[in-house]
Amino acid sequence: MAFSRAVGQTVETEALNTAQIDEDLALVRSVQEGDSRAFDALTRKYRERIFSIVYNITANREDAADLTQEAFIRAFTSIARFKGKSSFFTWLYRIAVNATLSHVKRHRMRRFFSFENINEEMAPTEIVEVLAHKHAGDRSAGLSELQEKLNEALQKLSPKHRTVVILFEIEGLNHQEIAQIMKTSEGTVRSRLHYAKQELQAFLQDYVK
Amino acid sequence: MPQVRKPDQNEPAALSVEQLLRFKKAEQPSQAFWDEFERKMHQRMFQAALERRPGTFRRVFTAFAHSKLFAYATPATAAVIVFGAVVMSPESGNVTAPVATLARSVDMVVQVKAPALNAATASQSSFVSDSLQMNLDNGNFRKVLAAVDMPFASQSGSTRYVADRLGEQGRAGGVLFASTSF
Numbered sequence: 258m259a260f261s262r263a264v265g266q267t268v269e270t271e272a273l274n275t276a277q278i279d280e281d282l283a284l285v286r287s288v289q290e291g292d293s294r295a296f297d298a299l300t301r302k303y304r305e306r307i308f309s310i311v312y313n314i315t316a317n318r319e320d321a322a323d324l325t326q327e328a329f330i331r332a333f334t335s336i337a338r339f340k341g342k343s344s345f346f347t348w349l350y351r352i353a354v355n356a357t358l359s360h361v362k363r364h365r366m367r368r369f370f371s372f373e374n375i376n377e378e379m380a381p382t383e384i385v386e387v388l389a390h391k392h393a394g395d396r397s398a399g400l401s402e403l404q405e406k407l408n409e410a411l412q413k414l415s416p417k418h419r420t421v422v423i424l425f426e427i428e429g430l431n432h433q434e435i436a437q438i439m440k441t442s443e444g445t446v447r448s449r450l451h452y453a454k455q456e457l458q459a460f461l462q463d464y465v466k
Numbered sequence: 467m468p469q470v471r472k473p474d475q476n477e478p479a480a481l482s483v484e485q486l487l488r489f490k491k492a493e494q495p496s497q498a499f500w501d502e503f504e505r506k507m508h509q510r511m512f513q514a515a516l517e518r519r520p521g522t523f524r525r526v527f528t529a530f531a532h533s534k535l536f537a538y539a540t541p542a543t544a545a546v547i548v549f550g551a552v553v554m555s556p557e558s559g560n561v562t563a564p565v566a567t568l569a570r571s572v573d574m575v576v577q578v579k580a581p582a583l584n585a586a587t588a589s590q591s592s593f594v595s596d597s598l599q600m601n602l603d604n605g606n607f608r609k610v611l612a613a614v615d616m617p618f619a620s621q622s623g624s625t626r627y628v629a630d631r632l633g634e635q636g637r638a639g640g641v642l643f644a645s646t647s648f
Contacts, residue, residue, distance in 0.1 A: 403486070426487040
């Protein structure tokens with residue numbers, strides 16, 4: 258199922274991706290020629306996505322804000338070396354993921370959670386229904402508990418397994434894109450994804466089938 | 467005989483791992499978070515741009531960045547204002563890089579009055595670094611000045627931006643606000 262989704266997704270979004278890649282490349286060229294406003298445009302375009310990845314890997318909103326800024330600054334200071342061999346977003350995601358994994362490795366003995374606010378309107382309906390039943394209608398308590406359990410479960414995975422499952426299931430990237438970002442093979446991505454979901458299934462057994 | 471729990475007719479179906487993970491998308495920062503993010507981002511990018519510059523400029527900025535004044539700087543602190551003049555020296559049809567000269571010693575904030583500049587010429591100038599160096603040499607300032615809401619040119623740090631903004635004024639006596647509060 259994951260494979261067919263990945264293939265389908267690639268076909269459906271190919272045209273969109275091409276337009277996006279061209280648009281990004283034009284902005285990158287402008288930055289390289291000295292137009293700083295073009296970099297502001299790139300930052301605004303990708304900051305939510307980069308923050309989401311970093312936050313979900315670290316489970317700490319302050320660290321995530323700091324690392325997201327760091328990723329953009331690294332991209333800015335080395336943009337002259339960007340030759341367009343990969344798409345800008347793959348390059349940027351790679352910078353962010355590498356910086357975050359280094360941070361996690363450096364601070365593996367010091368782990369503090371700091372959760373982001375839940376936008377209740379964004380919570381999927383099927384989840385809200387299950388939680389309402391489980392918590393006798395106290396929706397907020399149910400959502401907070403699920404947030405905590407989910408973050409705890411993700412943190413039990415190794416950083417690399419966590420990153421793959423976040424990029425695939427939350428960010429919606431396909432196997433090929435994840436392999437490029439993590440500089441590994443698609444086979445490794447699939448294998449890590451399969452293992453990570455098995456682990457999550459076990460950690461979250463109170464909620465899953 | 468063990469009791470077997472009867473399934474609850476009203477109980478909704480259990481969830482899959484994939485469904486649960488989609489809930490993570492509901493964790494979203496507020497607009498206030500992004501406003502603060504952008505402010506800090508510009509601050510750090512300015513610092514990164516300066517760190518790429520050699521010599522005095524970097525040392526002075528680093529000293530400033532670690533001072534307590536920096537930590538407490540807000541737009542409201544942009545109160546100490548000194549007027550300077552931009553000196554342009556045409557020589558054989560060429561315009562040299564303009565230099566802002568401060569009237570007296572200042573700590574925090576500088577407002578520079580500039581005549582209209584030709585944008586193309588100004589963009590090639592080293593306005594900021596030259597101005598800082600000159601005023602540092604004659605003891606006219608003790609802190610580095612920086613522009614409000616400053617986006618940054620990729621290759622030339624703050625210089626290009628400031629020069630371009632001066633050029634954009636397009637009229638004599640255009641004013642550039644420079645503030646430590648970013």
